[in-house]
Amino acid sequence: MIILDGKKTSDNIKDEIAIAVAKRKEAGLKTPHLAAIIVGTDGASMTYVNSKVKSCQKVGFNSTLIDLPEDTTEEQLLHEIEELNNDKDIDGFIVQLPLPKQIDEQKVLMAVDPDKDVDGFHPVNVGKMTLDLPSFLPATPYGILELLERYEVETSGKKVVVIGRSHIVGRPLSILLSQKRKVGNATVTLAHSRTRDLASITREADIVVAALGIAEFLTGDMVKDGATIIDVGITRVKDDSKKRGYRLAGDVDFESVSKKASFITPVPGGVGPMTIAMLLKNTLQACENRD
Ligand SMILES: NC(=O)C1=CN([C@@H]2O[C@H](COP(=O)(O)OP(=O)(O)OC[C@H]3O[C@@H](n4cnc5c(N)ncnc54)[C@H](OP(=O)(O)O)[C@@H]3O)[C@@H](O)[C@H]2O)C=CC1
Numbered sequence: 405m406i407i408l409d410g411k412k413t414s415d416n417i418k419d420e421i422a423i424a425v426a427k428r429k430e431a432g433l434k435t436p437h438l439a440a441i442i443v444g445t446d447g448a449s450m451t452y453v454n455s456k457v458k459s460c461q462k463v464g465f466n467s468t469l470i471d472l473p474e475d476t477t478e479e480q481l482l483h484e485i486e487e488l489n490n491d492k493d494i495d496g497f498i499v500q501l502p503l504p505k506q507i508d509e510q511k512v513l514m515a516v517d518p519d520k521d522v523d524g525f526h527p528v529n530v531g532k533m534t535l536d537l538p539s540f541l542p543a544t545p546y547g548i549l550e551l552l553e554r555y556e557v558e559t560s561g562k563k564v565v566v567i568g569r570s571h572i573v574g575r576p577l578s579i580l581l582s583q584k585r586k587v588g589n590a591t592v593t594l595a596h597s598r599t600r601d602l603a604s605i606t607r608e609a610d611i612v613v614a615a616l617g618i619a620e621f622l623t624g625d626m627v628k629d630g631a632t633i634i635d636v637g638i639t640r641v642k643d644d645s646k647k648r649g650y651r652l653a654g655d656v657d658f659e660s661v662s663k664k665a666s667f668i669t670p671v672p673g674g675v676g677p678m679t680i681a682m683l684l685k686n687t688l689q690a691c692e693n694r695d
């Protein structure tokens with residue numbers, strides 16, 4: 405069994421980005437600048453945004469964090485987005501999800517300039533991605549493709565089951581893996597809460613991606629011997645023995661599944677760090693697109 409080490413791989417990718425940034429600076433080119441808007445103070449979102457800022461420093465990017473109160477109106481948020489769209493120094497930005505309920509997520513995502521949409525969530529980028537045209541790939545699916553590529557996990561002709569059809573992970577990943585691309589050419593099944601007899605479907609799969617958000621949902625009896633397992637889920641589970649009072653759990657029961665898997669991602673240290681690395685990669689790309 406081989407652990408797909410997302411932490412180490414993301415560090416390698418960040419080193420590559422740092423070199424590219426240093427070269428840009430030497431050549432007198434612009435330093436990439438990523439901004440993030442966060443509305444409210446949801447604990448997990450704060451953790452993610454903070455590690456994004458730290459990673460920006462590590463690769464030599466400039467970063468801006470716009471922290472808005474929980475009771476921000478949709479109009480106020482749209483105004484902030486417009487400012488970032490018009491800011492010549494900002495190459496890319498993200499609006500951290502989920503948003504408070506008074507704000508229409510779809511409206512917000514559509515307000516982001518597609519050229520600065522480094523999350524790849526704008527319909528223009530989703531459309532381009534779906535049509536195999538160059539676009540910003542959403543960071544989590546992009547990170548999974550990158551991890552599979554760097555560990556040389558074969559996807560061509562393989563049966564893949566993706567569990568979860570969210571617009572940010574499951575759906576785009578299912579599209580990408582089915583495409584004619586280096587990490588792709590798979591036969592993909594997209595499962596969700598209405599799927600019947602999921603275990604009989606996952607047991608046939610060469611690769612299972614668990615992205616449903618239920619801690620330790622995928623168990624050893626649901627996978628076949630030698631399968632590759634990608635665990636996207638991150639759930640905070642109360643644990644008083646831990647300093648922070650919780651531990652992070654994936655959607656995979658690592659203990660039972662790792663006994664059968666040939667490759668498996670851990671949580672933490674798997675898909676999460678890859679997501680951040682690919683967000684930086686998209687931001688570098690956005691900056692280069694403006695040279
Ligand atoms: N590592 C990373 O970088 C990231 C991690 N995450 C984590 O990934 C997990 C999923 O998040 P996200 O992609 O936003 O998904 P959502 O929470 O938006 O959606 C969950 C999906 O899982 C499906 N689902 C729920 N229960 C079941 C079930 N019992 N059987 C099969 N399918 C089910 C739902 O089906 P239906 O559509 O029918 O409701 C839905 O499609 C979360 O733990 C989140 O924290 C998310 C983003 C990035």
Ligand SMILES: Nc1nc(=O)c2c([nH]1)NC[C@@H]1CN(c3ccc(C(=O)N[C@@H](CCC(=O)O)C(=O)O)cc3)C=[N+]21
Nearest residue numbers: 451452498499500501502523543672673674676677679
């Ligand atoms: N606009 C937007 N874009 C996103 O990409 C986005 C989002 N909103 N909202 C929330 C989800 C979640 N997400 C994570 C990214 C990194 C880790 C990560 O680095 N996790 C570490 C652990 C971090 C910890 O200690 O909590 C790990 O898995 O090792 C986790 C989750 C991005 N998302």
